[in-house]
Amino acid sequence: MTNKVTLKDVARHAGVSYQTVSKILRNQIQVTPEVRARVQQAVEELGYRPNITARSLRLQTSHLIGYSWKPAHERYINPILEEFEQSIVNAAERLGYHILLFPYHQGPDLYRPYEELVRSGRVDGFILSDLEFDDPRIAVLERLQVPLVAFGRAQSDGSPFPYVDVDGRAGIRLAVEHLLEQGHRRIAFLGWPEQSRVGTDRLAGYWEAMEAAGLPVDPAWVRHGAGQYDYGYEAAHILLDLPPERRPSAIVTVYDLIAVGAVQAIQERGLQVGRDVAVTGFDDTPLLSYLLPGLTTLRQPVWEIGQRVVQLLIRLFEGDRLTENELHVLLPPELIIRDSSRGYRPR
Amino acid sequence: MTNKVTLKDVARHAGVSYQTVSKILRNQIQVTPEVRARVQQAVEELGYRPNITARSLRLQTSHLIGYSWKPAHERYINPILEEFEQSIVNAAERLGYHILLFPYHQGPDLYRPYEELVRSGRVDGFILSDLEFDDPRIAVLERLQVPLVAFGRAQSDGSPFPYVDVDGRAGIRLAVEHLLEQGHRRIAFLGWPEQSRVGTDRLAGYWEAMEAAGLPVDPAWVRHGAGQYDYGYEAAHILLDLPPERRPSAIVTVYDLIAVGAVQAIQERGLQVGRDVAVTGFDDTPLLSYLLPGLTTLRQPVWEIGQRVVQLLIRLFEGDRLTENELHVLLPPELIIRDSSRGYRPR
DNA sequence: GGCGTTTAGGCGAACGTTCGCCTAACTCTC
DNA sequence: GAGAGTTAGGCGAACGTTCGCCTAAACGCC
Numbered sequence: 001m002t003n004k005v006t007l008k009d010v011a012r013h014a015g016v017s018y019q020t021v022s023k024i025l026r027n028q029i030q031v032t033p034e035v036r037a038r039v040q041q042a043v044e045e046l047g048y049r050p051n052i053t054a055r056s057l058r059l060q061t062s063h064l065i066g067y068s069w070k071p072a073h074e075r076y077i078n079p080i081l082e083e084f085e086q087s088i089v090n091a092a093e094r095l096g097y098h099i100l101l102f103p104y105h106q107g108p109d110l111y112r113p114y115e116e117l118v119r120s121g122r123v124d125g126f127i128l129s130d131l132e133f134d135d136p137r138i139a140v141l142e143r144l145q146v147p148l149v150a151f152g153r154a155q156s157d158g159s160p161f162p163y164v165d166v167d168g169r170a171g172i173r174l175a176v177e178h179l180l181e182q183g184h185r186r187i188a189f190l191g192w193p194e195q196s197r198v199g200t201d202r203l204a205g206y207w208e209a210m211e212a213a214g215l216p217v218d219p220a221w222v223r224h225g226a227g228q229y230d231y232g233y234e235a236a237h238i239l240l241d242l243p244p245e246r247r248p249s250a251i252v253t254v255y256d257l258i259a260v261g262a263v264q265a266i267q268e269r270g271l272q273v274g275r276d277v278a279v280t281g282f283d284d285t286p287l288l289s290y291l292l293p294g295l296t297t298l299r300q301p302v303w304e305i306g307q308r309v310v311q312l313l314i315r316l317f318e319g320d321r322l323t324e325n326e327l328h329v330l331l332p333p334e335l336i337i338r339d340s341s342r343g344y345r346p347r
Numbered sequence: 348m349t350n351k352v353t354l355k356d357v358a359r360h361a362g363v364s365y366q367t368v369s370k371i372l373r374n375q376i377q378v379t380p381e382v383r384a385r386v387q388q389a390v391e392e393l394g395y396r397p398n399i400t401a402r403s404l405r406l407q408t409s410h411l412i413g414y415s416w417k418p419a420h421e422r423y424i425n426p427i428l429e430e431f432e433q434s435i436v437n438a439a440e441r442l443g444y445h446i447l448l449f450p451y452h453q454g455p456d457l458y459r460p461y462e463e464l465v466r467s468g469r470v471d472g473f474i475l476s477d478l479e480f481d482d483p484r485i486a487v488l489e490r491l492q493v494p495l496v497a498f499g500r501a502q503s504d505g506s507p508f509p510y511v512d513v514d515g516r517a518g519i520r521l522a523v524e525h526l527l528e529q530g531h532r533r534i535a536f537l538g539w540p541e542q543s544r545v546g547t548d549r550l551a552g553y554w555e556a557m558e559a560a561g562l563p564v565d566p567a568w569v570r571h572g573a574g575q576y577d578y579g580y581e582a583a584h585i586l587l588d589l590p591p592e593r594r595p596s597a598i599v600t601v602y603d604l605i606a607v608g609a610v611q612a613i614q615e616r617g618l619q620v621g622r623d624v625a626v627t628g629f630d631d632t633p634l635l636s637y638l639l640p641g642l643t644t645l646r647q648p649v650w651e652i653g654q655r656v657v658q659l660l661i662r663l664f665e666g667d668r669l670t671e672n673e674l675h676v677l678l679p680p681e682l683i684i685r686d687s688s689r690g691y692r693p694r
Numbered sequence: 695g696g697c698g699t700t701t702a703g704g705c706g707a708a709c710g711t712t713c714g715c716c717t718a719a720c721t722c723t724c
Numbered sequence: 725g726a727g728a729g730t731t732a733g734g735c736g737a738a739c740g741t742t743c744g745c746c747t748a749a750a751c752g753c754c
Contacts, residue, residue, distance in 0.1 A: 023733085047466070049467045053404045055710080056400045057400045058711045067448075100411075100446070101447075119352075121399055257634075287632070364705075366706090366741090373742080399741095468710095696753105699752075703746105703749105706743105706745090711738100712737100714736095723726105
């Protein structure tokens, strides 16, 4: 079953005390080359592997990181989460840690399971994703005084706890700037509900870019909604119903599926996406490329975020003193330009 | 950081020996109600939680299950894996276990990391998904003599190791039978490459259903291919190019994206999906419902599979003697009938 | 009331590490 | 060649549990 070869076995084989074997393997002692060789050989012959549990007990650290995320439900899937998961596993592995799955279920007794995991020494710290506004997990974990790093913020202007996040504001700014370069002047924005942290952040990017270009923004161009495909579809129809001089020639959205809905609405009116009305999305959702190959979108640096999150958490474990810039990291998304925002021909 | 309250603290507080506290908490001893109450109170006052690492060391079991899956790459995503992951976490949690992520990377030294995890006592056993034909992980783990349960088989007619799998053959049979009921007689099958384990299995279902209905199968109707969207698209065109009396009126596919490609090809020819040519997919891919709402497809009982996999693995841990039927479980998928296979009007 | 039996709870040991301290033996120096 | 310094490696203890064995007191019985 599990490893039966212990330090004592190796020691007996090599004719030294078992504590000495431990020290030799961890390079914490000087020995004659001859003894070292004997020990090495014994290790290999017996196939010794240190028992992680015993080490954890002695060292008072599990080398396990809890990962809490919000499971997708029925009609909602988060396309970037799988890549994030892979990334943190990858980074953790290289640093000698493993990732323990710990999905986040809303419910009355949120505290209990976290306390259990922490107080029982199961995990050394947590990685959180899918942060909500005023996320209850944060309070719980801070109360437990356990290190945590979040993928995402709780407030648009940053949060006190350590996080790594995508700079949605900069991303949307990139998208708007790109549309401006293409000659668009009336650019609409399909955002998320006004309370949404992510939505507010991205909307700010829109305002910044429009302002920097000195362009007035028609209030009708900025919309908020909670849905996905349907919301994009309906909102686009409303936008296209505006009188010609107010009708946007480009629609920036905060999510690919919203963009897909908008594309559908545009096409239904006999308009051509790109040439007549440009559309941009957000996330570069993998499956979409099959169905709507040409959607201009913003790709989050998910892999990089995962790597940073783990590195940051482990530095927290080690008790490093970290600067503001190390504790709060923002990474810009990459603008992927495709046909949905090319070939504009003003009419 | 981690729990500082130990059995000894509780014992001191309650005025008994610490071993007695342990026994009381595990109900392995009879004590006077008064002592039990004192201990209970001490536990609560101090917020004692047993240290999992120490327990693991003593009990020689980590209560951790390694989950190995094949990470999605660039253009390939497996839509059912997230649900599976959730399901095993859920089942494991309820049985006192946790899931450790351990992605499977093909490479020269496959053995090493598994050996490490097992011999060091990190995990008690493994769950494998995304099985390949003659999957190397199986050999490695069997050599290490570690319990394992797979989601999937390595051979169409079953595999020696414990597994839970979806009965693709029965699924395809359902789809074909449904099409027969709709009045279709010329039914084509877009499968996977001939070496594919899953593909062979599903193809068998097709043959069985056609044979049971006493219908001849035109060899041109059965196609094998490795792609997804493109493969479906091209294969459908080839099928529709057959002379009218040989041209299929229904296309069964082994994967939703292949079906989407086929739908595209059908529509390009001015034919209507469902009325003129029926199409069925496999997996009920979540995102697709936005883009092609009406695809008839087979939904794998992923949640159920996850639950069963964990239960089976834990019974393996416990050394139960299991019967053939318990070790090798097949669950049928559910046929979701939508518009792409309804309203057939023979011409 | 003496004997055997039950019961409550104590005690020692073990799981496999790591780490600090200790001590012989060796090396150097004058 | 004696004292001080260095070096190789041994030893005990600890991390926090669980478990088997032990014992003293309480109990039942005739």
